[in-house]
Amino acid sequence: MSKLSINKILDPIRIDYKIASSISFAIMILFTFAIKNTLLAIILNAIALVYIYIQNDQNYTEKTVNNIKLLATVTNFLLAFIILKDTPYSLFMVEALLFIVFYTLLALSLNVGNGLTGIVNFGVVAQVTVGAVVTGLLSVRGMPIFFAFIWGILGAAIFSGLIAMTTLRLKDDYFAIVSITIGEIFRQFLNTEPSLRARPGSNKLTTPGILDIPQPLAGFYNSTLINIAFFDWMNYRLFLGFIGAFIVLIALLIVNVIYYSPYGRLLKSIREDELVTNVYGKEVFKYKVIIMMISGLIAGAGGAMLAWIFLVITPENFLPLTTFFAWTAFIIGGRGNNKGMIVGSIIFVLLQRASRLLDNADSLFMRGLNSFVKFANPEAPSVSISYLQLIVVGAVLILFLRFSPRGMLPEEAYRPEIRGKKLPRAGSQAKSVQTEELDNNAQTNNKGDNNL
Amino acid sequence: MVPVSKERNGSQKEIVKMAEKYELKAENVYKYFGGLKALDGATVLVEKGKLTSLIGPNGSGKSTFFNVITGYLDYDEDDANVQFQVHDIGNDEPAEIANKGMVRTFQHTRNFPKMTVLENMLVSPKDQAGESILWVFLGKPLWKRQEAKFVVKAMTILKFLEIDHVVDHLAEELSGGQQKLLAIGRLLMTQPSLLLLDEPVAGVNPTLANKIFDRIIQLKDTKGIDVLLIEHNMDVIMAFSDEIFVLADGKVIAQGTPEEIQANRKVLDAYLGESPDEA
Numbered sequence: 001m002s003k004l005s006i007n008k009i010l011d012p013i014r015i016d017y018k019i020a021s022s023i024s025f026a027i028m029i030l031f032t033f034a035i036k037n038t039l040l041a042i043i044l045n046a047i048a049l050v051y052i053y054i055q056n057d058q059n060y061t062e063k064t065v066n067n068i069k070l071l072a073t074v075t076n077f078l079l080a081f082i083i084l085k086d087t088p089y090s091l092f093m094v095e096a097l098l099f100i101v102f103y104t105l106l107a108l109s110l111n112v113g114n115g116l117t118g119i120v121n122f123g124v125v126a127q128v129t130v131g132a133v134v135t136g137l138l139s140v141r142g143m144p145i146f147f148a149f150i151w152g153i154l155g156a157a158i159f160s161g162l163i164a165m166t167t168l169r170l171k172d173d174y175f176a177i178v179s180i181t182i183g184e185i186f187r188q189f190l191n192t193e194p195s196l197r198a199r200p201g202s203n204k205l206t207t208p209g210i211l212d213i214p215q216p217l218a219g220f221y222n223s224t225l226i227n228i229a230f231f232d233w234m235n236y237r238l239f240l241g242f243i244g245a246f247i248v249l250i251a252l253l254i255v256n257v258i259y260y261s262p263y264g265r266l267l268k269s270i271r272e273d274e275l276v277t278n279v280y281g282k283e284v285f286k287y288k289v290i291i292m293m294i295s296g297l298i299a300g301a302g303g304a305m306l307a308w309i310f311l312v313i314t315p316e317n318f319l320p321l322t323t324f325f326a327w328t329a330f331i332i333g334g335r336g337n338n339k340g341m342i343v344g345s346i347i348f349v350l351l352q353r354a355s356r357l358l359d360n361a362d363s364l365f366m367r368g369l370n371s372f373v374k375f376a377n378p379e380a381p382s383v384s385i386s387y388l389q390l391i392v393v394g395a396v397l398i399l400f401l402r403f404s405p406r407g408m409l410p411e412e413a414y415r416p417e418i419r420g421k422k423l424p425r426a427g428s429q430a431k432s433v434q435t436e437e438l439d440n441n442a443q444t445n446n447k448g449d450n451n452l
Numbered sequence: 453m454v455p456v457s458k459e460r461n462g463s464q465k466e467i468v469k470m471a472e473k474y475e476l477k478a479e480n481v482y483k484y485f486g487g488l489k490a491l492d493g494a495t496v497l498v499e500k501g502k503l504t505s506l507i508g509p510n511g512s513g514k515s516t517f518f519n520v521i522t523g524y525l526d527y528d529e530d531d532a533n534v535q536f537q538v539h540d541i542g543n544d545e546p547a548e549i550a551n552k553g554m555v556r557t558f559q560h561t562r563n564f565p566k567m568t569v570l571e572n573m574l575v576s577p578k579d580q581a582g583e584s585i586l587w588v589f590l591g592k593p594l595w596k597r598q599e600a601k602f603v604v605k606a607m608t609i610l611k612f613l614e615i616d617h618v619v620d621h622l623a624e625e626l627s628g629g630q631q632k633l634l635a636i637g638r639l640l641m642t643q644p645s646l647l648l649l650d651e652p653v654a655g656v657n658p659t660l661a662n663k664i665f666d667r668i669i670q671l672k673d674t675k676g677i678d679v680l681l682i683e684h685n686m687d688v689i690m691a692f693s694d695e696i697f698v699l700a701d702g703k704v705i706a707q708g709t710p711e712e713i714q715a716n717r718k719v720l721d722a723y724l725g726e727s728p729d730e731a
Contacts, residue, residue, distance in 0.1 A: 262574065262582030262595060265567075269575040272564035279522075280576040280642055281550035282583070290585055413568045413622065 066409040070339045077346050092353065094237045098309050100342075100349045101244030105302035106326035107333055107341040108251050113295040115336040115411070116264060118271030119288060120172045123163070123179030125323045126186045127296045131156040131303025133196065136210040136313045145216045149304050156300025157293040164292035168285065183320055190315045209314035213307050216243055244305050248342070251298050255338050258294070267291060325352070328397045334407025343408050351396055352389045468538060475500050475646050475678040476536050476554070478521050482529035483513070483702075490516040492702035493531075496680070498646065503672055504680045505689050507713075508699035509723050514682045515559055517699065518648055522556050523549050536646065551578060555639045556648035559682075561631045563638075565624035569615065572623050572634055573606035574599070576641040602641070609637050613667060629660040636664075640671070647671075649681040653688060661685060665692045690714065698722065 077100075081093050106124055113119045135152030139145050167178045190196050196210060221239050258264045267287060269277045274284050307313055325348065333344020370382045400407065476498040483491040490513045498504045506514050519525045521534055523546040534542045536554050544552075564572050580602070581587045582595030610616040613633045618626060623634060632652055639647055652668070653661035665688050671677045683689050689696065690710040698706040698713060700722035706713055713719055 258585075258588060261588045261592075262580045262599060263585060263588045265571055265575060266580075266583050268567055268571070269564045272566055273562050275524075276558070276562045276564070277575065278546050279550055279556060280638070281547045281578055283547050294585075411566070413571065413620075 062410065062412045066337065066339055066412060069409055070343055073343045073346055077350075094235070094241060096349050096353055097241040098237065098244065098305075099353070100345045101241060101248055102302050102305050102309065103326060103329045103345040103349055104248050104342050105244075105251060105298055105305060106322075107330040107345055108248070108255055108338065109295040109297075109299035109302065110326055110330040111333075111335065111338060111341055112255055112258070112291060112298065115330070116259065116271065117267040117288060117291045118172075118274075119168070119292065119295075120176040121179050121292070121295065122176045122320075122323055122327075123183045124299050124326050125318050125320060126163070126179070126183035127156045127160050127299035128303035128306060128322065129183070129186045129190065129318045130159045130296075131300025132307040132313050132317070133190065133210070133303075134300075135304040136213045136307040137196070139214050140210055140212065145214055149216070149301075152304045153297050153300035156303060157296040160296025160299075161289055161293040164289040168288050168292065180320060180323070183318070183323060187315045187318045190313075190318065209312060210307075211312050213311050213313065215240060215308050215311070240308055247301050247305065251301060252338055252342075254294075255298070259338060325393070328393055331397060331400055331405075331407055334409040334411060336411030337407070337409045340407055340409035347408065348393070348396075352393050354392075473500065474498060474535075476521075476680065477533070478517075478535075479533040480529070480531040481517060481520055481534070482527060482532065483516050483520050483525060484528045489702045491520065491528075493529075494699060494702060494704050496697050496704065498678055498680045499695060500678060501672070501676070502678070502694035503669065503692060504678075504695045504697065505693040506680065506682045506697050506699060507684070507686075507689060512699045512722070513702040514699055515650060518556060518650055518682065522546055522554065522648065550642070553643070553645040554648065555642055555644045555646075557632075557635045557639065557650055557652065559650040559654070561628070561635050563623040563626075563631055563634055566622060568620055568622055569610070569626070569634060570603065570606060570619050573610065573637055573641055574602055576638045577602050577605075578642055606637075606641060609640050613637050614663075629656045629664070632656060633664065633667075636667070640677075644677060647677060647679045647681075649679060651682055651684065653683065653685050658687070661688050668692070 081097070084090050084093050106128065109127065110121065110124060113121045131152045133152075134155040135145075135148045138148035138151055143151070163179070163182060167175060167182075170178060190209075215236070217239070218236065221236055258267075266277065266282060270282075270284055270287060278284050306317060310317060329344040329348040330341065331344070332347050333340030333342070373380050373383055474497050476496075478497075479495045481491050481494045481496075482489075492513075494513065494517055496504075496506065496517065506517065508514055516525065520527060521541075523541070523544055527542065532542055534540070536549070536552060539552050541549050541552065541554070564575065567575075580595065581591055581598055587595060607616060607619070610619055613636065615626070615630050615633050615637070618630065623631065626634060636647075636649070636652065647668075649668070653664050656664065668679055668681075669692060672679055690713075693710055696706075696708065696710060696713045697704050698716070698719050705718050705722060706716045708716070
């Protein structure tokens with residue numbers, strides 16, 4: 001996006017990134033509290049956000065720019081959250097938060113598998129299914145929710161490991177096909193397996209799926225501790241969103257440690273050129289299996305989240321569409337960037353669900369659309385806008401792949417430091433000086449040590 | 453021409469004796485692609501302390517030879533006897549062979565394009581603590597310390613190869629010659645004892661080609677790293693090689709010093725087609 005001509009238009013009024021993000025928040029708050037026009041505030045805020053995104057300031061490192069983008073997106077989402085809390089949109093925002101958490105977990109799982117290691121995994125939904133079914137089934141049968149959750153994610157990890165061991169020797173595209181198939185097989189299995197139907201004892205044995213899944217910390221929430229404490233507007237769905245956000249945080253920490261370690265570097269090299277990595281005596285296959293297990297762990301957590309969101313697990317929750325939605329969030333966020341997964345999910349979920357806001361037969365948009373349809377075919381029934389979300393998501397995915405394949409937050413190169421000294425950055429002015437320092441460093445370190 | 457030992461596995465004593473003289477001994481290597489005999493009993497010996505080159509017209513099986521002895525392709529006959537130092541590496545996986553100290557480059561330079569030069573360099577060292585998932589989480593101070601050591605070593609090697617000024621660039625941003633140097637640099641990080649270089653100076657200008665070969669000679673002389681290389685650039689081959697093997701149609705047709713090879717009629721025939729007076 002850096003070479004957009006709009007950049008040149010904005011050049012005379014070039015504003016600092018940090019200033020731009022502050023202005024964006026200021027606009028938001030001003031309009032909300034002073035003018036009380038939330039919609040206008042959000043629109044103006046969105047414009048300011050777009051400005052932050054298209055800026056390409058050479059003064060900052062890739063990492064700083066990405067951090068500002070992340071901060072701007074997340075704080076803006078949270079601000080919108082708070083601003084909309086007393087409006088009819090508050091329910092929408094809470095549900096959006098829950099699905100943002102869900103898709104962030106899925107996208108993180110993809111980022112470990114594909115962004116880091118280059119495995120083309122189109123079977124995310126299979127991993128999600130295992131996580132959801134195991135968590136749901138065990139907790140319905142009476143296991144404490146925390147342990148059911150642990151078993152759920154472990155089950156998803158073991159399942160992914162088994163899949164990887166049997167099929168990961170296939171080349172990229174073939175593995176992609178197999179992984180789609182595995183997800184579908186699993187869904188059909190869920191459809192027909194009697195033990196996965198409604199709870200034993202109930203007379204709902206004809207309905208596939210698991211019903212009445214207990215939700216985490218519901219007792220804790222009902223003990224009113226939180227209600228009294230600070231949020232009068234807190235409801236359980238929102239509380240669940242915070243639990244999910246906590247899980248995301250832990251997953252993010254784990255993935256980040258892997259990412260900035262020699263392990264992550266090795267995985268990256270597998271993504272770049274497997275054969276060359278093998279030349280240096282690394283057992284590529286072993287690494288791939290382990291990383292599939294870790295991605296299963298995270299996607300399994302997403303599955304548990306899904307079980308808690310819906311309270312019911314039916315095979316229809318696990319259509320392959322979920323996989324492609326996760327891929328969309330992953331691509332929008334920026335493959336290879338963990339922070340990007342949060343941004344990608346926020347943008348994706350808001351885009352996908354925003355069309356529902358327009359789904360009001362009296363709205364101007366709907367009246368316009370329906371009159372257009374009636375004009376084309378007088379006998380056509382009036383349209384529901386929910387179908388628009390697929391079109392919007394597809395269009396956005398194509399636009400990203402065409403114009404910004406690196407995503408919103410592009411991947412940052414891993415740059416280790418030597419004794420706290422940063423290495424010279426590409427294109428930096430003080431390069432030669434820093435290199436000299438490094439050389440001195442190297443010489444003092446090399447004494448009596450055959451280094452080649 | 454070349455002495456070929458009849459026994460597949462000689463006695464331990466013999467192996468050690470051979471290993472004293474030869475870094476790599478690859479005898480009777482066969483490889484067929486369908487009806488095509490890519491390697492037809494080729495035998496190549498790399499003596500310690502000598503820069504050995506493998507030349508031959510296109511399609512003579514040079515790269516196939518590399519692929520077979522580094523474990524990427526299987527042997528097609530059982531008589532192959534491949535000994536690297538004291539190890540029989542005939543049945544080893546590529547990773548095992550690499551861990552024993554025999555590492556290779558590829559004909560088309562293969563780096564990790566979306567990683568920085570330093571990252572590229574840090575991928576290859578053996579036995580990194582941080583490459584085990586448990587140590588990543590439990591032994592951070594350990595691998596941090598190791599990492600710092602590797603970074604210093606990488607900088608030393610990059611300086612030696614004169615590409616330290618691009619340390620923070622992505623590998624895909626380097627020029628062709630720099631990319632070839634980077635590939636060699638990554639090999640050096642593994643503390644190898646034998647380098648197999650597949651066309652290290654193809655498409656490189658003569659000045660840089662000489663520089664690359666200077667570096668290779670320097671490595672051989674100062675660090676005792678032996679080199680077996682494939683090359684089409686006759687100027688540098690004749691100037692720098694100690695021993696040359698000529699491969700044609702999967703067979704070694706000549707072996708000797710550059711002078712002997714230049715005077716060899718068979719070699720000329722292989723490159724230019726048989727001369728009419730002999731036909």
